[in-house]
Amino acid sequence: MNRLIDPYSDEIARIFGDTSAQLQTLPEELREHALALLGGCYPLDRKDSEGPNMISYLLPYWVGETLGSPIELCRELALGNVYGMLSFFLLDDVMDERREVRRSLALSTLLNQRFLEAYQRCFSGNAQLWVCYHRYLAEWADAMYREVDEPMNPRDPGRLARKAAPVKLCAAALLLQAGRAQEIRGMETAIDLALAVLQLSDDWTDWREDLPMASCNAFLVLLRENLALHADEVLDESMVKRSIYREQALGGLATLANDYADRLNAMKDAPASLQIFASAIAQSLQSKANEIRDRYDALLNNGGFSIYLTING
Template sequence: MNLNEDYEKEIKLIFSKAAAETDLFPAPLKEMGLVLLARFNPLQSCEGTSSYISFLLPFWLKEQTASSDVLCRDLAVGNVFAMIHYFLLDDVIDVGAGLNKAEVRDSLVLGQLFHDLFQQYYSIHFTAGSPLWKLYRSYMEDWALAVSQEGKIPADPLDPGQLARKAAPVKLCAAVCSIYCRKK
């Protein structure tokens, strides 16, 4: 399966929407955000930094959930923003001391702008009282614990649950699809 070819139309729409939102950031964060967005767009970048699961998962689950195209696209765009948010956080955590103060500040501030857009796109379909947000908090706690313990406690390659905790935010989309199915 060639994901770029099979999902080219959707990838174009997802990243076009994401670019339009990012274009509204104040300068110079707008320029930085658009560069990062292009870097994660598999149709624009050869760097291989794109995490397809982040933005294609809603479409992969569409058949099982009977989700609408609108829901899938909004979740996919939200997931792009979440992916970049966590990438920026991870970069600061991993490289931290190698970055200067301005780079750390820019990464954290830009990450927050992307995180806000992620929440906006999910909130279109899930109100504050939705069970989704309780799951979100649980996944964020899993992620936070995994990241804070990284390097302190050796990773056990035979424990996929432990290894997957750093990727806990990705679970949210699958949970959303599950919640959406129960609504129908």
């Protein structure tokens, strides 16, 4: 991911610095929480470069480069997207019951307002942009509502992408500024494919955490299909581990991710950095699937007891 982060290191330092300075004006009881949340997302001090989150604040630059947009506009939208990213992180935490609800909701509301203010400074009179915003917000709300009662569909990239739908607002804004509104739908499709790859990767990373509500996790949905489990059969950790090693369950997820990345790469007008972003994530999933396959084959040749320890350790 460094090849995507490094060219923008000065811009990242700038927008995160500006965000940090602006967060100093928050109420004291929320300021420390907001700054800690921002610091946890800062990519330049991390070995992993905070790869999955980069789409939030780099997408304005990626799309802007494709359109020849003013750098000042890209910066303003990137700043807004940092606020939006933090706001929706907090809402996700509330819905997952991972943080104290009252403080998270209060801070999320303030951060979301700053997200909107950044866009309003540049596009206050553009009604078409706010039509897009309300559509993206509805997509996000639909995703959050449906994941409780309706299993995730790993083969529907549009639905996979909906939990991050508001990030598309910067692309719509830049296309409107460039007088290319007719290209918004195509750009949305490209971004949805990248976000779908990202969601598949996140679901692989989070499968243990998501086991209690397995239907919201695309990897676990695929695994249930492979095991032909009935609706009333509970999926437990040992079953998942066995499937990962014996049935090579990650391979199916990696195949889907590569398919979405290939479809994105075939879109000639999609931002090149967006294509690189999605391909890198898909390739990482495939590499992990290959690693698990090779490890299993090696253990199989060395005896079943080693396999048992690997699966149940």
